[in-house]
Amino acid sequence: MAAPKMSMGKPTADRLPCNTTSFQKKSRSKLVSIPGTRPSIQNGQLIVSTGVTSLDYVIGGGLAVGTLLLIEEDRYDSYSRMLLKYFLAEGVVCGHELYVASALDHPNDILQELPAPILDDIASPKTVEDQAKSCDPESQDAMKIAWRYQHLPKVQTALASSSRFGHYYDVSKTMDPEICQAARCHGFYLPEHSTAVTSPTATRQSPMPETYSSLLNNLQEVIHREGFDGSVPQTKSRNILRIGLHSLGSALWGDDLCCHENPSHGHALTTFLYGLRAMLRSSLSVAVVTVPSHLIQNRALMGNITRLCDTAIALESFRGSERETNPLYKDYHGLLDVRQLPYLNCLVCDLPDNKDLAFKLKRKQFTIERLHLPPDLSETVSRVSRGELTGTAMVGSSGCGSGSTGNRHLDF
Template identity: 80%
Template sequence: MAAPMSSVAKPSAERSPFNTTSFQKKTRSKLISIPGTRPSVQNGQLLVSTGVTSLDYLLGGGLAVGTVLLIEEDRYDSYSRMILKYFLAEGVVCRHELFVAAAQDNPDDILQELPAPILDDVAIHKPVEQPRLSCEAQNSLDAMKIAWRYQNLPKVQSALASSSRFGHYYDVSKTMEPEIRQAAKCHRFYPTEHPTQSSPTHSTMPESYSALLKSLQEVIHREGFDVAAPMSKSRNILRIGLHSLGSALWGDDLCCHDNPRNGHALTTFLYGLRALLRSSLSVAVVTVPSHLIQDRALMGSVTRLCDNAIALESFKGSERETNPLYKDYHGLLHVRQVPHLNCLASKLPDHKDLAFKLKRKQFSIERMHLPPDLSETVSRVSRGELAGAVMVASGCGSGTSGNKHLDF
C-alpha cells in the first residue's frame, strides 16, 4: 500500500479556515452565536449539523439556517427515517427546539426512537467544539515517511468528512435516554389531533397542510424565532422535521392517482414553508415518498422549492442487495440539488457516485468504488457487466443525459 502517512495534506478541497492564515477577519459582532451552529466558510451563512457528519460535508458544511433539506425516501422509508431521527437527535443534544410533524405514526413515536448520542468526552451541552487541529499537527511530526513524492498527495479516504468535527455521533442500537430527550423543548403536530376547520378560502391545500403551516407560524411567533423579533432574550434554533409529506395520510392524493386533484398542494405548502423559514431562525428536513409519485415533473418542482435535495435508493429488497459489487453498501445516494443561497457559485460535490452504509455507530456516506477483486476465478465478462452497472447506477448529475460524444 502506498498510502501516504502525512496527515498534513487535507483530504479534499474544503480547507479549514484556521490553517490558511493567522489574519482574523473582523467578525460582525451582531452575528448571533447559538450553541450547535457555526458560520459557513463560503458565505458566512449560519450552519447547523444534520447529525450525520458525512452528510454535513456533502451539503457544504451543514444545513444553512432558513433552508429546507428534501430527502426522497427509499423504498421502505428506513434510511430516510434514520436521517430524520439523526437530525432531531442532533437538535436535542445541541439544545435546539424541535417541531415534529408526522401523519403515519405519532410524532412521539419518532421522538422515542431517537438514537443515543455517543458523548465520549463532551458534556451534553458543550458549546461548539474546537477543531482538533493541534493533535493533527502532532501526528504529522512523527508520521512515517514513505517517499517524498507521495507526501503532498491527498490522503486516500473514501468516507466524506471535513477536517473539523461539527456534529455528534450516535449509536443506532440504543435509544436516547428519556432524561436527555425531555430536556429539549418539542412541539408536535399530528394531523388527526387537529380538527379540520372548514376554511373556504383554501381550495388549493388540504386542511392538514394549511393547519400545519398555521401551527408552524404560531410556534415561530410565540417562541420568538422570528429574525425580526427583539433580541432581548437568547436566540435558539427551531429544527423542523416533517415526515412523509405528500403521502395519502396527509390528505394528499399525489401518490394515489396519475392525475391528482390537488396536484399543487404540496408545492404550495413548500412555498409557504420556504417563506416561513426565510424569515426565522429555523431549519427543516422534509421527507417525501418520491417513488410513489408518478409525475416526474411534479417531483422536479418539489425539488426546486426546497434548497437541498438528496435521494436515497436502498438495496433492500432489490437484486442489488446480493450483487457483489454493492456488498459494502446499503444503498446509493443521489444529490439532486445543492443550495444557491446568498452566493452565485454553489459548492458542488466533487463526486457524484455516492453510496451510504449504516454502521452501528455511524451513518456514513462514501464515494462509491469497486472493491478489490481478490478471487482468482472471476471472469472478465462479469466484471465488465458490473462496471456497466455502476455507470448506469451513477448516472445522476446536472446534465447527464447520455455519453454519446465528448465535449472537449
C-alpha cells in the same frame, strides 16, 4: 454680464467642511452567536449540523439557517427516517427547540427512538475506579514512556467532544429519556387535529388541502409565539428551531400526489413549500422534509418539488433488490444522489468532490462514503452481475442514460 457674488462672509456652518467625505468604512456584520451553529467557510451563512458529519461534508458543511432540506425516501422508509432522527437528535444535544409533524407516528414516539449520543470522557463524570487508576503510580510511570502523547485526547474523545460542530450517535441505543424530556419540542400529529376533514366546497376554494393549511398555520403560530421570527423582543438568548416533517405528499396527509399520474391536488405540496420557505427565510429555523418520491408517478411534479427546496438528496436502498446480493455492492447498503445544492451569497454552489456516493449502516453508525467499485471483474462475480455492469457502463459512456440513480453511479 455681472459675475456672481461670492459669499465669503457667511458663517461656515452653512457649508460643509473641507475635510468631510461621504465615504464610510464598511463594518463586518456580526452573526448571531447560538450554540450548535457556526458560520460557513464558503458563504459566511450561519449553518447547523444535520447530525451526520459525512452528510454535512457532502452538502457543503451543514444546513444553512433559514433553508429547507428535502430527503427523497427509500422504498421502505428506513434510512430516510433514520436521517430525520439524526437531525432531531442533533437538535436535542445542541439545546435547540424541535418541531415534529407526522401523519403516521406520534411525535412523542419518534422522539423516543432518537439515537443515543456518544459521550466522551470529558462530558461524562469519572467513576471512583477511574480516579484510582489515574492516581496509581504504576500507571503514571507507564505514561512517561509516551510523554508527548499524555496530554492528547483519545480518538473517541476527539470525535464526540461537546465543543465539536456535529456529534456522533450510536444507532444501537436510544437516547436517555431524561435528555429527551429536557428538550423543548412542539408536535403536530394529524389524527389529533379535527380540521383535517372539510367540505368539498372548501377544498375547491383552497389550493391546498386542509391538512397542509392546518400544518402551516400551526407552524407559523409556533414560530411567532416562541419569537423565532424576531417580532417579539428577545428576553432570552436566541435559539434555533429544527423542523422535521415526515412523509409529506403521501395519502395519509390527504394528498393524492402518489395515487394518480394527474392528481387533483397537483399543486398542493408545492404551494405548501412556498409558504414554508417564506417562513424559514425570515426566522431562525431550519427544516427537513421527507417525501416518498418513488410513489409519485408524475416526474414533472417531482421536479418542481425538488426545485422549491434549497438542498435535495435521494436515497436508494439495496434492500429487496438484486443489488443486495451483488458482490460489487457487498460493502454498502444503498446509493445517495445529491439532487440539488443551495446558492447562498454566491453565484455557484459548492459541489462535492465526487458524486458517486453510497451509504452503509454499521453496527453503531450511519456513514456516507465514496462508491468504490473494482476496476476489473474477478471470477467470483456471476455472469448476471457482469452483464449488468457492462451494460450500465455502455449506457453511461454513450450519454443516453436516463435519470436513474444506479446508472449514474455505475458509470466509470
